Amino acid sequence: MWQSTASRRQFLPSWCIVIIRTKSQGSLTLENLNPNIIKLQYAVRGPLVIRAGALIKELAGGSSKPFNKVILANVGDAQAMKQQPITFIRQVVACASYPNLIKSGSMPADVKQRAKDILKSCAGQSVGAYTMSHGIELIRRHVAEYIEQRDGHKANWQDICLTAGASNGIKHVLELFCNKVDCKPTGIMIPIPQYPLYSATLTEFGIGHIRYYLDEDKGWALDINELERSFTDGSKTHAVRAIVVINPGNPTGQVLKRGNIEDIIKFAHKKNLLIFADEVYQANVYDKDSKFFSFKKVMTELGAPYSCCALASFMSISKGYTGECGLRGGWMELCNMDPKVQEHLYKAMSAMLCPPTIGQIVCDCVAKTPCCGEPSYELWEKERCAVLDSLKERSEMIVQAFNGMKGFKCNKVQGAMYAFPRIELSSKAVEAAKAAGKAPDVFYAFKLLEDCGICIVPGSGFGQKPGTYHFRTTILPQKPLLKEMLDTFQKFHQKFSEQYP
Ligand SMILES: Cc1ncc(COP(=O)(O)O)c(C=O)c1O
Structure with missing residues (x-):
């Protein structure tokens, strides 16, 4: 049996295999496990990250390495990289979770009021109670108000789910x-490169990946001809x-x-x-010539028939500031959305009971921020701006450093939290990767990790044009650490280029 499952086992870390070998197997085995779960891959937490975790443990256990720490630039987790939480949010969460704090003198009045309002909307006035499956009504209403202010158009709170x-x-x-449509399996169009939640989930659900490529030479713009190509190709095998x-x-x-968004909406229509x-990165725009426009706003302003898409x-709440x-x-x-479909969606969500109350409370703080004149306003603004200004500075530092390295080409980081430079790898490097049984970008990333302790994600985890190599790094290490990381990276790349000229 183990021989026949050898190819499947390669997807599992070795500790899993040990457990499977030694424990009673019951009715669930690799033979009969949902094959989509075996196929599913999620690069952001893939083998490199597992190795990075092992290196951290080895360092803590006193092993000698060519570096003294591991820098995790693989995942968009700002607080893991020492970004400070926003005080107002944590104060509201603290008061709502431990209402005795509301009685104490140490919390600002607007924090206490917010916590009281939220608690009034919780069953038993406790954050420990289940909420409605699509979230606390008060918070859904605040989110609708946020969207209305952002876009200048009506938002219906009943169409918002936390x-x-x-x-x-x-x-x-x-x-x-x-589901199949006209006997064809469903396909969904996803960008390449993409955030691997989409590829992983489509695989899990058995939905076809209909890939469209972003245009790297045009700053990763979305080309409508490419959308047409992707749709036409995809439609041969799938209902897109x-x-x-x-x-x-x-x-x-x-x-x-904005014009690009209009074209996408017309295409979708x-x-x-x-x-x-x-x-999710709507608050993370750094480039002075760029502006975030929501699809809802653009669609509404296009008018009929597009406003009916x-x-x-x-x-x-994981991103932004x-x-x-x-x-x-x-x-x-x-x-x-067809109201009957929406009803079924809400029903399906209700089977999961509710989203975490604390997460909902943070949504409330993001949707309804302290107003000018309220006690928390000044600190809120100061902290929010400090985070966003620093991210902007780091986004520029990273692009400048990469574009100064031979064989690198990095588009401007206009927004979000990542750089995705393209890297030329010599035929010698490609051969060495092949000999090591790794894709070239994976080989490069592993070497960077083993030599320098820097953990990035190879471009193949997100998808890239065949024959091109990239990697993703976050812009999240704080400035001194980022500087150290970029200096180390530069030295590593030079050495790598000399080793594989
Ligand atoms: C584009 C994109 N969408 C969704 C998510 C998921 O975010 P959350 O933590 O809210 O699930 C992420 C996380 O990195 C992301 O980058």
Whole structure:
């Protein structure tokens, strides 16, 4: 049996295999495990990250390495890289979780009031109680007000669902597509490069990946001819029913121009596609010539018939200036969804009971920020601006450093939290990678990790044009650490280029 499963076992870390070998297997074995789960890959937490974790332990255990720390530039987790939480958010969370604090004198009045309002909306006035499956009504109303202020157009609070992070909302909506249409399996258009939640979830749900390539030479813009090509090719084998757009982009860091968004909406309308607008980085725009436009706003302003496009947009508390990844909060807004379908979606969500209350509270703070004149306003503004200004500075530092390295080409990081440089690898490096049984970009990233302790994600984890090599690094290490990382990177690359000329 082990021989026949050898090829499957390669997807599992070795400790899993030991457990499977030694424990009673019951009815669930590799033979009968959902094959989509075996196929599913998620590069952001893949083998490099597992190795990085092992190196951290080895260093802590006193092993000698050519570096004294591991720098985790692989995941968009701002607080893990020492970004400070926003005081107002943590104070509201603290008061709501431990209401005795509301009685104490140490908290600002607006914090106490916010916590009281939220608690009034919680069953038993406790954050420990289940909430409605699509979230606390008061907070959904605040999110609708946030969207109205952002876009200048009406938002219906009943079309807003609070979720356990954007991932949770995205998965719920993707799941609606698990069906054949006219005997054809469903396919969904995803950008390449893309954030691997999409490829992983489509694989998990058995939905086809209909890839469209972003244009690196045009700053990762989205070309409508390429969308047409992708749709036409995809339609040969699949019923293509939706398109995912990530704006600002992960891993590519571009911010779509308004005209580009208009063209995508017209394309989606023509092909009858639901648009997944992944807008979790809407607060992360650094480039002075770029501006974030939501799909909802552009679609509404295009007017009929485009304003009737089906749209699901997603937001998260993990990104922006908050970086509250571990508290798991986010929201989605559904526009022009068939009401009966929306009812079934809400029903399916209710089977998961509710998103975490603490994450919902953070959503409330992001949607309804302290107002000018309120006690928390000044500190809020100061902290928010400090985070965003520093991210902007780091986004520029990184692009400048990479573009100064021979064989690197890095587009401007207009937004989000990542740089995705293209790197030329010599035929010698490609041969060495082949001999090591690794893709060239994976080989490069492993060598960087083993030699310098810097953990990045190879471009193949996000998808890239065949024959091109990239990697993604976050811009999240704080400035002194980022400087150290870039200096080390530069030296490593020079040595690597000499070793594989
Ligand atoms: C583009 C994009 N969408 C969604 C998510 C998921 O965010 P959350 O932590 O809210 O689930 C991420 C996380 O990195 C992301 O980059």
